[in-house]
Amino acid sequence: MQHGGRRMAKKRNLEILAVVTIAVFCIIFLYTSMTQKNAEFAGTDDIAAGRMTGSSGTPAEEIHPLIPQWVPPSAEVESTLFALQAAIGGMIIGGVFGFWIGQKKKT
Numbered sequence: 001m002q003h004g005g006r007r008m009a010k011k012r013n014l015e016i017l018a019v020v021t022i023a024v025f026c027i028i029f030l031y032t033s034m035t036q037k038n039a040e041f042a043g044t045d046d047i048a049a050g051r052m053t054g055s056s057g058t059p060a061e062e063i064h065p066l067i068p069q070w071v072p073p074s075a076e077v078e079s080t081l082f083a084l085q086a087a088i089g090g091m092i093i094g095g096v097f098g099f100w101i102g103q104k105k106k107t
Helices: 002-035 044-056 075-106
Strands: none
Touching: none
């Protein structure tokens, strides 16, 4: 019986460590975002375009994607589509983990 108790204590310690780690990262993120004045988030598209224009000497207006992109009509539509994408991804990941746990419990 003690062997199972040690395993549970070890599992609980890992869970506490994970929660503390996530809390520390959240605090660091919030602190750095509050201390930087007029900081803006630059997405990877903006960074890549800036580097391409810097290295090639081609103006940003002349750089076009190979596949034309659809631009949502408003920010609300864009955020809704992003939330929908995140929800679908979460359901897929949850389904995979649920399947794996179910397979473990069968054996």
